[in-house]
Amino acid sequence: xxxxxxxxxxxxxxxxxxxxxxxxxxxxxxxxxxxxxxxxxxxxxxxxxxxxxxxxxxxxxxxxxxxxxxxxxxxxxxxxxxxxxxxxxxxxxxxxxxxxxxxxxxxxxxxxxxxxxxxxxxxxxxxxxxxxxxxxxxxxxxxxxxxxxxxxxxxxxxxxxxxxxxxxxxxxxxxxxxxxxxxxxxxxxxxxxxxxxxxxxxxxxxxxxxxxxxxxxxxxxxxxxxxxxxxxxxxxxxxxxxxxxxxxxxxxxxxxxxxxxxxxxxxxxxxxxxxxxxxxxxxxxxxxxxxxxxxxxxxxxxxxxxxxxxxxxxxxxxxxxxxxxxxxxxxxxxxxxxxxxxxxxxxx
Amino acid sequence: xxxxxxxxxxxxxxxxxxxxxxxxxxxxxxxxxxxxxxxxxxxxxxxxxxxxxxxxxxxxxxxxxxxxxxxxxxxxxxxxxxxxxxxxxxxxxxxxxxxxxxxxxxxxxxxxxxxxxxxxxxxxxxxxxxxxxxxxxxxxxxxxxxxxxxxxxxxxxxxxxxxxxxxxxxxxxxxxxxxxxxxxxxxxxxxxxxxxxxxxxxxxxxxxxxxxxxxxxxxxxxxxxxxxxxxxxxxxxxxxxxxxxxxxxxxxxxxxxxxxxxxxxxxxxxxxxxxxxxxxxxxxxxxxxxxxxxxxxxxxxxxxxxxxxxxxxxxxxxxxxxxxxxxxxxxxxxxxxxxxx
Numbered sequence: 226x227x228x229x230x231x232x233x234x235x236x237x238x239x240x241x242x243x244x245x246x247x248x249x250x251x252x253x254x255x256x257x258x259x260x261x262x263x264x265x266x267x268x269x270x271x272x273x274x275x276x277x278x279x280x281x282x283x284x285x286x287x288x289x290x291x292x293x294x295x296x297x298x299x300x301x302x303x304x305x306x307x308x309x310x311x312x313x314x315x316x317x318x319x320x321x322x323x324x325x326x327x328x329x330x331x332x333x334x335x336x337x338x339x340x341x342x343x344x345x346x347x348x349x350x351x352x353x354x355x356x357x358x359x360x361x362x363x364x365x366x367x368x369x370x371x372x373x374x375x376x377x378x379x380x381x382x383x384x385x386x387x388x389x390x391x392x393x394x395x396x397x398x399x400x401x402x403x404x405x406x407x408x409x410x411x412x413x414x415x416x417x418x419x420x421x422x423x424x425x426x427x428x429x430x431x432x433x434x435x436x437x438x439x440x441x442x443x444x445x446x447x448x449x450x451x452x453x454x455x456x457x458x459x460x461x462x463x464x465x466x467x468x469x470x471x472x473x474x475x476x477x478x479x480x481x482x483x484x485x486x487x488x489x490x491x492x493x494x495x496x497x498x499x500x501x502x503x504x505x506x507x508x509x510x511x512x513x514x515x516x517x518x519x520x521x522x523x524x525x526x527x528x529x530x531x532x533x534x535x536x537x538x539x540x541x542x543x544x545x546x547x548x549x550x551x552x553x554x555x556x557x558x559x560x561x562x563x564x565x566x567x568x569x570x571x572x573x
Numbered sequence: 574x575x576x577x578x579x580x581x582x583x584x585x586x587x588x589x590x591x592x593x594x595x596x597x598x599x600x601x602x603x604x605x606x607x608x609x610x611x612x613x614x615x616x617x618x619x620x621x622x623x624x625x626x627x628x629x630x631x632x633x634x635x636x637x638x639x640x641x642x643x644x645x646x647x648x649x650x651x652x653x654x655x656x657x658x659x660x661x662x663x664x665x666x667x668x669x670x671x672x673x674x675x676x677x678x679x680x681x682x683x684x685x686x687x688x689x690x691x692x693x694x695x696x697x698x699x700x701x702x703x704x705x706x707x708x709x710x711x712x713x714x715x716x717x718x719x720x721x722x723x724x725x726x727x728x729x730x731x732x733x734x735x736x737x738x739x740x741x742x743x744x745x746x747x748x749x750x751x752x753x754x755x756x757x758x759x760x761x762x763x764x765x766x767x768x769x770x771x772x773x774x775x776x777x778x779x780x781x782x783x784x785x786x787x788x789x790x791x792x793x794x795x796x797x798x799x800x801x802x803x804x805x806x807x808x809x810x811x812x813x814x815x816x817x818x819x820x821x822x823x824x825x826x827x828x829x830x831x832x833x834x835x836x837x838x839x840x841x842x843x844x845x846x847x848x849x850x851x852x853x854x855x856x857x858x859x860x861x862x863x864x865x866x867x868x869x870x871x872x873x874x875x876x877x878x879x880x881x882x883x884x885x886x887x888x889x890x891x892x893x894x895x896x897x898x899x900x901x902x903x904x905x906x907x908x909x910x911x912x913x914x
Contacts, residue, residue, distance in 0.1 A: 305699070305836050307840070313783075317786070318785070338692070346710070360786070433802060434662075434663040435663070458782045458783040494652070494655060494663075
């Protein structure tokens with residue numbers, strides 16, 4: 226049973242690990258292969274700051290809220306292990322700021338210690354009159370992806386540095402199931418008008434005195450189009466750009482100025498921070514995550530694709546819940562294939 | 574008295590902040606700082622610099638609260654300015670956990686720090702040996718940076734600073750009008766204060782930049798305080814010990830205790846061991862005194878004995894000491910005008 230995973234970002238690697246962990250014992254002939262044209266540190270997941278935080282509203286998509294919760298609980302369970310540091314996993318507290326009162330988010334009981342900000346705390350942020358404080362998790366892609374890669378390599382999963390041009394290409398080589406975790410470039414494999422880039426740009430600085438994340442919200446401009454500051458283990462990420470439909474991965478001077486000015490206004494101590502890096506990436510945005518099976522007829526063969534893409538700006542936040550859902554779909558495929566393998570019956 | 578000459582003895586956080594307050598409240602004063610040690614060799618340099626007050630048994634609580642409030646307000650403004658990184662001041666959130674519910678669930682400073690509340694059940698799950706906890710946000714001083722920043726402000730205000738061991742306050746009476754005694758543990762010898770005693774503290778400063786939250790055991794013995802570049806792991810409270818040499822068994826013990834609160838610290842690198850003697854007293858001595866010898870008078874303002882709470886109350890006690898210096902000046906001006914009559 227050959228399974229090919231297309232994509233080596235957080236979605237591809239975690240889906241591969243989840244499937245291998247669950248089924249390797251049950252399907253002795255299970256062979257996993259990861260195909261990608263970009264590996265860490267060049268994936269979208271590497272550019273993200275790595276803060277676990279869903280969007281403000283799940284728009285009634287309870288499925289996604291559940292996947293977010295599963296991810297948080299899974300990560301929290303790893304917090305006490307020696308692996309946490311290697312995974313790039315740590316606890317972090319911080320602020321979400323608004324210019325008006327807003328309803329509590331779907332994730333208020335998932336994170337730790339969620340509460341509203343006190344008047345004294347709001348004094349720190351002139352221009353913002355309402356906000357939340359909570360403790361969440363950071364999962365840095367630059368550590369997590371190598372950690373996942375190591376776990377997969379130890380399990381005998383093979384990696385191929387190759388751009389897959391079509392699902393057919395893999396099936397014709399004898400692959401039985403394909404996991405499509407190709408994020409932003411899914412459209413190259415199968416057109417999907419619902420998948421659009423949500424372009425982001427970030428400035429990475431040295432500001433080790435910043436110990437909290439600060440995410441501001443402008444309900445009119447939309448998510449991540451308002452300054453945010455997220456301290457990592459080495460660098461602090463400054464951001465606040467979300468451009469729907471913009472495919473450019475080039476850094477923009479205008480966006481740089483907007484991020485720098487707005488973040489320094491938010492946190493004056495940043496004026497002395499040294500800029501280390503600048504990066505642009507494309508959030509694979511979709512009205513909802515595409516996590517479903519697709520059976521493709523290829524001659525007299527039924528080929529199975531499991532789609533797992535379109536995680537927008539919350540890939541890290543939702544990844545493990547999605548990996549487990551993908552593994553369940555894989556389980557269904559295994560069940561069905563076993564049934565197909567039963568001896569011929571009444572059909573004769 | 575046109576330009577009173579004030580000598581501040583001691584260049585730890587108390588000496589430097591007191592000198593700075595004096596330059597602010599008495600611009601006509603000529604202030605000189607004298608100390609046998611300057612940063613990075615003071616007791617303050619060893620401290621983690623967390624703004625979590627120590628309760629002095631014999632100082633009225635309202636006075637301690639006032640000191641803490643003034644210090645917190647002062648540093649809060651710096652942390653929110655472009656000077657924050659140079660001064661080494663930043664906000665930090667975290668938890669204080671208790672193995673058994675403390676008598677006082679609401680300490681006197683709970684309304685001065687930010688967002689003080691009891692920890693939730695879910696948060697306490699992370700600490701299986703602890704049954705109660707408090708979550709809050711406070712400030713931390715990166716001590717060596719803060720002392721350097723104070724020195725810079727003092728120089729800009731025209732303050733002279735000299736390395737000099739003062740063995741007797743009377744040495745200073747011919748050059749200075751008023752002496753301010755901020756000698757911390759040195760006051761034991763310098764003014765013979767037998768109520769002052771050392772409480773030895775050993776700490777580890779480690780590289781663990783993924784630790785963003787503080788964790789403190791309510792017993793005050795085990796703590797993890799993330800600073801700008803290093804995390805301070807502590808500690809010990811050895812009353813009466815004068816030893817400044819690091820102890821290897823203590824190092825092992827501190828690491829074990831901290832790792833049980835935060836297992837990821839097993840991956841901490843680059844461990845530096847430091848020792849400081851907290852200049853402890855049942856009450857902080859912020860007090861005026863006029864020394865007298867052979868008809869000569871020497872006004873002295875004492876500001877020492879802050880023990881484990883120096884950083885938490887430093888600006889408040891510096892303000893009070895500067896105020897007392899003002900009183901000394903008025904008294905001197907009063908007596909000199911009487912002398913003229």
